[in-house]
Amino acid sequence: MQKETTVTDSIAIDGPGAVGKTTVGRILALRLGWLFLDTGAMYRAITLAVQQKRIDTERNESSVVLLAEESGIQLTQNGSGAPRIFLDGLDVTDAIKSAEVERQVSFVSRIGGVRSAMVKKQQEMAMRGKIIMAGRDIGTVVMPGAKLKFFLTGTSEIRADRRFKEMYAASGAQTPAEVLADLIRRDKLDSEREISPLKPAHDAILVDTTNLTLDQVVDKLFQYCRERKLASSGK
Ligand code: DC
Numbered sequence: 001m002q003k004e005t006t007v008t009d010s011i012a013i014d015g016p017g018a019v020g021k022t023t024v025g026r027i028l029a030l031r032l033g034w035l036f037l038d039t040g041a042m043y044r045a046i047t048l049a050v051q052q053k054r055i056d057t058e059r060n061e062s063s064v065v066l067l068a069e070e071s072g073i074q075l076t077q078n079g080s081g082a083p084r085i086f087l088d089g090l091d092v093t094d095a096i097k098s099a100e101v102e103r104q105v106s107f108v109s110r111i112g113g114v115r116s117a118m119v120k121k122q123q124e125m126a127m128r129g130k131i132i133m134a135g136r137d138i139g140t141v142v143m144p145g146a147k148l149k150f151f152l153t154g155t156s157e158i159r160a161d162r163r164f165k166e167m168y169a170a171s172g173a174q175t176p177a178e179v180l181a182d183l184i185r186r187d188k189l190d191s192e193r194e195i196s197p198l199k200p201a202h203d204a205i206l207v208d209t210t211n212l213t214l215d216q217v218v219d220k221l222f223q224y225c226r227e228r229k230l231a232s233s234g235k
Pocket of ligand 1: 017018039040041043044105106109110134135136137138186190
């Protein structure tokens with residue numbers, strides 16, 4: 001895989017689905033005044049592109065890789081940190097959260113050429129300034145030289161409950177049992193894949209979020225940032 005190109009301060013937050021990496025990372029980035037990148041959204045955007053173009057991921061891997069290399073993915077956020085993601089200029093923020101994308105994203109993100117293309121884009125973004133990245137392989141592959149690496153954990157039940165409340169409770173598009181089954185299936189695929197599987201870096205700080213509120217998780221991570229002198233103020 002690509003060599004480490006990170007030269008600025010960086011923080012990696014890895015962990016399984018729905019553990020809160022993105023929410024926590026975004027709040028922490030606001031507190032520190034750093035950039036934030038949700039790498040899961042990038043894999044989701046490519047999966048959406050694959051579905052829109054009706055490419056068969058099993059039979060036509062090379063087309064999937066080409067799409068990953070050529071698609072324009074832009075992640076932006078407004079002043080309050082609300083994220084928008086654009087695929088070739090079109091806002092796909094809501095579309096990438098669909099159940100169809102959830103179902104297929106692990107199959108797209110296990111393709112080596114797709115990962116190389118995404119890691120390259122992520123490492124380029126890491127050059128732009130102080131950054132927090134959330135994903136599965138940030139501490140191990142994308143930014144192995146990150147100043148701080150966190151690996152968040154939580155029981156599947158608590159993660160599924162959070163995901164259901166956040167995304168499906170209002171629409172009823174999925175039942176709690178379906179959300180739990182999908183999370184377990186995705187965790188298994190992400191952890192057992194050959195290339196860059198989900199696993200903590202050897203120097204990652206493990207944080208079990210099962211019995212913590214969102215604020216408590218953020219505070220805990222912020223405390224580590226202060227100890228490592230990455231936070232300039234006591235906000
Ligand atoms: O964090 P998320 O649930 O939005 O991620 C969606 C999928 O993308 C996840 O099932 C695995 C994949 N992913 C990955 O392989 N590597 C990353 N750095 C981030 C996400």
